[in-house]
Amino acid sequence: MQEIHSIMDELIADPSAAAFKKTLPFAQLLEQLLNKKALFDAALAKSAERADAGRIIGKTSALDALAKLLDISKSEAYKRVQRGEEHYGNPSPELSEEELEKETPAQKEARETREQQDKVEQAEANRIAHNHVISAEKQDAIRYELEKLNDNTSLSKATLRKLAMKEATTRSVEDLRNWTRNKVIRINPSAKDPLAAVKKRSLSIGRQDHDGGARASLYLDGKGLALLKSLMAKAKPGHLLNDPDKEDIRTKQQRQYDAFAEILHRAHADLLPGRAGVGTILVSLSAKDIANIEASVPDHRYPTNTGIKLTPTEILRLGSAKYDFGAVLDADSGRPLHLARTQRTASLYQRLALFASELVCTREGCDSPFSENEIHHIRSWLEGGPTDIENITNICFHDHGSNNDQRDGKDNMGYMDIDPVTGRVGYQPGDRRKPMRFNNSAAAAESGGAQARV
Structure with missing residues (x-):
């Protein structure tokens, strides 16, 4: 181990031509060791799934366990889980119960034969990946391709994966990507599934960059x-220009x-539920911020319920009013003041108050924006918990599924609870x-809420 450190330290200290040849x-x-680790990571991800590793950290997902226990990002954990599924999961497309019921005996026999062949191809692809x-x-x-x-x-996908693994032994990453892409294009049937494009429809939005924007990827079906x-x-x-005579330089x-x-x-x-309100883009500003918004630094950004931060100019372009709603927060806990309701569903005003206080999911380490989250009863509604502002918080869909409403430690x-000392919502x-x-x-x-506690 000491020799390894010495070799690395020598190159780091002096990255010369001679050092390159030596190193x-x-x-x-x-x-090669790092490449083998990729196979190890895939196996570990699959074993974590089979061990129900999410329970170790009080969640239901093995992905969360990998991210937390190995101190890696969720995106990296997701890649490892995907690799694990590719290596050790079911290599054949799964049919719905309805499709299985419609199968004739001949179709069933052909499918089972194909599934068995896919397992053989998967094992061969894994052998190539391991040996090389x-x-x-x-x-x-x-x-990806x-x-x-x-x-x-x-x-089949399993057969093509095996062939691609063979090509991976001699091709660069870029060349391998092109080879696999061309192969997929050539063997995709000319008489495609009429709903193929509909099934592939997708929209993904990346994280906001330093300029305030983000990249988006969109796949459209024919319609x-x-x-x-x-x-x-x-x-x-x-x-869309106000002055039609003005030169359009766009x-x-x-x-x-x-x-x-x-x-x-x-x-x-028009596209949002009525109870969400018309002003569905909410901006979190203090009274001081509102009073000085026109004098603030032009590129200063304020958080919103969508997770996107907006400058004063962008806020004004949305047509936001100066004082539509206000929320007063407790200076010690940062929680909104009492607003009682008897119905199970949180009112618009309660949602506004929670947004003002919490902004993002209240589960530790989560940055899921308010607009993508669910309202959660801290003391379960079924256990008699009221829909009062002091008994609700916002949690993302992912973390909501990991909350133990029974509070029995199973x-x-x-579970989410209120700290009796500070009054803050947290995870117990x-x-x-x-x-x-x-x-x-x-x-x-x-x-x-965090600003109020400062």
Whole structure:
């Protein structure tokens, strides 16, 4: 071990040409070990799933356990779980109960034969990956391209994965990605599933960057594509400009974005449930912030219920009013003041108060924005807990499923509760001897409640 440290320290101290030649054999060996670790990670992820490892940290997901216990990001944990499923999961597409009931005896026999062959192909692909120590980067490239493979192809996904693993032994990551992509394009059936595009429809939005924007990826089916193209056709020079005689210096892409944003702006209220209110983009500002919003630094950003931070200019562009709603927070706990209700569903005003106080999910370390979360009764509604402002909090869908309403410590599952000393909402582990844990994440620190406690 000391020799390894010496080799690494020598190169770090002096990355010279001579040091490169001397260190190269060690670097190649180290890379092989890292590649093998990718296979180890996949196996560990699958074993964590089979061991129901989420219970170790009081949750239901093995993904959460990997992220917490190994101190890695959830996105990295997700990749490992996906790799584990690819290596050790069911390699054949799963049919619904309805599809299974419609099978003829001949179709059932053919399917079972195909499933058995897929298992053989999966085992062979895993053997190649292990013997040739295929890197995580190459495995992820293969998996990404194979996700685009349609059903009922001449080669199954398991067979194509085996072939791609063989190619991975000699091709670079970029070349392997192209090889797999071309293979998928060629073997996808010409007579496609008429609903193939509908099944592939998707929209994903990345995290907000330093400029305040984010990348979005969109896959449209035929209907969505036709509608969007029709609407985008209106985005000609001068479209949406207040002065039609003014020269339009926007690019085509910028004009199309402006038209798309206008569509979203107009449709925003119509697409949301009535109890969510019309003003569904909520901005968290203090009274001082509101009074000085025009004088604030132009690029200063304020948090919203969507998880997106907005500058004063962007807030004004949304058409927000100066004093639509206000919430007074307790200076010690940061919790909103009492607002009693008898119905189970939290009122709009209670939701506004919770947003003002909490901003994000109150489970420790979570930064899920308020708009994507659910209202949770701290003392369960079924156990007699009222829908009063002091008995509700907001939790993301993922963490809501890990809350033990019975509070009996079963499976090491804890629950959300109110700290009797500070009045803060936090997570009480299943073992009540352990202290409560609070969300002190960077996102939670921007909440009104956190600001009030300062």
